[in-house]
Amino acid sequence: MDNKKIKTDTKKTEKQNQDDLTKKLETEKLQLEIVELKKQVDEFKNKYLRAIADYQNLEKRVGDERFELMKMANKNLLIKILPFLDNLEKAELFVNDEGLKISKDHFMQILKEAGLVEMDLMNKDFDPVYAEAIDIVEGKEDNKIVEVLKKGYMFEDKIIRVAQVKVSKKI
Structure with a gap:
C-alpha cells in the first residue's frame, strides 16, 4: 500500500x-x-x-x-x-x-x-525710399523737402505710397 x-x-x-x-x-x-x-x-x-x-x-x-x-x-x-x-x-x-x-x-x-499712417516729411532730409523728387528748387539748405505735392502713406510699417515732393538745392 x-x-x-x-x-x-x-x-x-x-x-x-x-x-x-x-x-x-x-x-x-x-x-x-x-x-x-x-x-x-x-x-x-x-x-x-x-x-x-x-x-x-x-x-x-x-x-x-x-x-x-x-x-x-x-x-x-x-x-x-x-x-x-x-x-x-x-x-x-x-x-x-x-x-x-x-x-x-x-x-x-x-x-x-x-492702420493707415501719413508720412510727415516736411523739412526733413530727402530720402528716395520715402519720397519721389518731382522738382528741385533753390533753398537755404541742401537736400531738404520744402513742399509735399502728394502725401505718402504707410500701412503695417510698410510704404504703400511714396510722397511726391519738392527738394531744396543750396545755391
Missing part, C-alpha cells in the same frame, strides 16, 4: 510540477504580452500627441494666413481709396465748407484706425 501511495504522491508531484511549469510559462508569456502591449500603448500615445501637435500647428498656421490675407485685403483697399482722399484734400483747398472738412477728418480718422 505504501507503494501505491508513493506512486500516487509521485504522480501528484509530477502533475503539480507540470502545472507549475505550465503556469510559469503562461505567466512569462503574459508578461511578454504586457511588455509588448505597453510598447504599443506608448507608440499610440506618441502618435496621438504628434497628431494633436500637428493639428494645433495647422490651426495656428491657418489663423496666421487668414490674418495676413485680411491685412493684404485692407492694404489693397487703402491703396484704392488714397486717390479719393487726395481729391477730398484738393477740394478742401478750393471750397471753404465746414461739412467737407468734418467729412474729410472723419474719413481720415477711420483710415488711421484701419
Whole structure:
C-alpha cells in the first residue's frame, strides 16, 4: 500500500510540477504580452500627441494666413481709396465748407484706425525710399523737402505710397 501511495504522491508531484511549469510559462508569456502591449500603448500615445501637435500647428498656421490675407485685403483697399482722399484734400483747398472738412477728418480718422499712417516729411532730409523728387528748387539748405505735392502713406510699417515732393538745392 505504501507503494501505491508513493506512486500516487509521485504522480501528484509530477502533475503539480507540470502545472507549475505550465503556469510559469503562461505567466512569462503574459508578461511578454504586457511588455509588448505597453510598447504599443506608448507608440499610440506618441502618435496621438504628434497628431494633436500637428493639428494645433495647422490651426495656428491657418489663423496666421487668414490674418495676413485680411491685412493684404485692407492694404489693397487703402491703396484704392488714397486717390479719393487726395481729391477730398484738393477740394478742401478750393471750397471753404465746414461739412467737407468734418467729412474729410472723419474719413481720415477711420483710415488711421484701419492702420493707415501719413508720412510727415516736411523739412526733413530727402530720402528716395520715402519720397519721389518731382522738382528741385533753390533753398537755404541742401537736400531738404520744402513742399509735399502728394502725401505718402504707410500701412503695417510698410510704404504703400511714396510722397511726391519738392527738394531744396543750396545755391
